[in-house]
Amino acid sequence: GENVEQHPSTLSVQEGDSAVIKCTYSDSASNYFPWYKQELGKGPQLIIDIRSNVGEKKDQRIAVTLNKTAKHFSLHITETQPEDSAVYFCAASLGGSYIPTFGRGTSLIVHP
Amino acid sequence: NAGVTQTPKFRILKIGQSMTLQCAQDMNHNYMYWYRQDPGMGLKLIYYSVGAGITDKGEVPNGYNVSRSTTEDFPLRLELAAPSQTSVYFCASSYSFRHDSNQPQHFGDGTRLSIL
Numbered sequence: 001g002e003n004v005e006q007h008p009s010t011l012s013v014q015e016g017d018s019a020v021i022k023c024t025y026s027d028s029a030s031n032y033f034p035w036y037k038q039e040l041g042k043g044p045q046l047i048i049d050i051r052s053n054v055g056e057k058k059d060q061r062i063a064v065t066l067n068k069t070a071k072h073f074s075l076h077i078t079e080t081q082p083e084d085s086a087v088y089f090c091a092a093s094l095g096g097s098y099i100p101t102f103g104r105g106t107s108l109i110v111h112p
Numbered sequence: 113n114a115g116v117t118q119t120p121k122f123r124i125l126k127i128g129q130s131m132t133l134q135c136a137q138d139m140n141h142n143y144m145y146w147y148r149q150d151p152g153m154g155l156k157l158i159y160y161s162v163g164a165g166i167t168d169k170g171e172v173p174n175g176y177n178v179s180r181s182t183t184e185d186f187p188l189r190l191e192l193a194a195p196s197q198t199s200v201y202f203c204a205s206s207y208s209f210r211h212d213s214n215q216p217q218h219f220g221d222g223t224r225l226s227i228l
Contacts, residue, residue, distance in 0.1 A: 032214035043116075043202050043219030044155075089154065093214050098143050098162070098206060099170075100217070104154040 002027040004092050006103025014111050019080050021106045023090035024072040030092040033073045034100070035064060038087045047088075048075070080110045114138050118203050118220035125193045125227045133188040133223050135203030143206045144186040145217065146170075146178065148199040155202065161186055193227045200224050 003026040013019050023033075031052035036044035050057045050064045050073065057064050061080075066073040073092075077084055087107050093100040119134045137144065142163045147155040157170030161180040175197060177189040186205075190197060204217040 034216050036217075036219075041221070043204075043221045044217075045219065046216040049216055095214060098208055098214060099145075099157065099160060100214075102155045 002030060002092055002094065002101040004090060004101045004103045006090050006106060008106060009104065010107045012109045012111065013080055015080060015082060017080055019077045019108055021075045021088055021090070022072060023074070023103050025092040026071065027094065028071060029094050031095045032093045033064070033066060034091050035075050036089045036091070038089065044089055082110050082112050084108060085110045116203055116205055116218050116220035118223050120223060122224045125225065127193060127195065127227060129193050130189070130191050131193070133201055135186045135188070135220060136184050137205040138184065139205060139207065139218065140183060141205035141207045142183065143208060144180065145204040146186070146188045147202045147204065148172065149202060150199050158188065195227050198225060198227045
C-alpha cells in the first residue's frame with residue numbers, strides 16, 4: 001500500500017520567515033495530494049490540494065509543489081504569522097480509492 | 113450548513129463500559145470515515161463507508177463497530193472499553209462525483225475520550 005513520510009516533525013520559525021514542509025510518497029499511481037491544517041482542539045481543515053497533472057499551485061501565502069518523478073510534494077508558507085501555528089498533515093491518495101494515506105504531521109510554531 | 117457534527121465533545125468511560133460516538137454530515141457526502149489520533153501521532157483509519165449500507169475496516173478496527181443506515185449518519189460503537197482506546201476520535205466525510213476524481217475530506221472537531 002501507499003506510504004507517506006513527512007518531515008520535519010517540528011518546525012520553529014520567526015514571524016515573517018518562510019516555512020517548508022516536505023512529504024514523500026511510495027505509490028507512483030497516487031494522483032491527489034491534499035494538505036490539512038489542524039489547530040488546537042479542532043479537526044483538520046483543508047488548506048490547499050494539488051492533483052498529479054499540476055506541478056505547482058498557489059493560494060495567497062500558501063503554495064504546494066509536486067515532483068512526480070521524485071515522488072515528493074511540499075508545502076510552502078511565506079511571511080508566516082503567529083496564527084499559522086498549528087499541526088500540518090500531508091496526504092496522498094489513488095484515483096478512485098478515496099482512502100488517503102496521511103503523513104504523521106508537522107507541528108509548526110511561529111514565534112512573534 | 114453545519115458540515116460534520118460530532119457528539120459528544122468529551123467523555124470519560126470506565127473500563128468495560130460501552131458507548132456510541134455520533135457523527136452526522138449535512139453535505140450529502142457519500143463517503144464517511146472514522147479516525148483516531150493519539151498524542152504526537154497522525155490519523156489512523158478505524159472504519160469507513162462508501163455509502164448507506166456499506167462499511168469496511170480500516171487500519172485499526174479491533175474493538176470498534178460501525179453502521180451506516182443513512183447517508184447522513186455514521187455512528188462508531190465501542191464495546192468493552194479499554195484504556196488503549198483513550199484517544200481523540202475524528203469523523204470525516206467526502207464526496208465522489210466520478211470514479212477517478214478524489215475530493216478533500218471534511219472533518220468534525222472530534223470527540224475526546226478517556227477510559228479509566
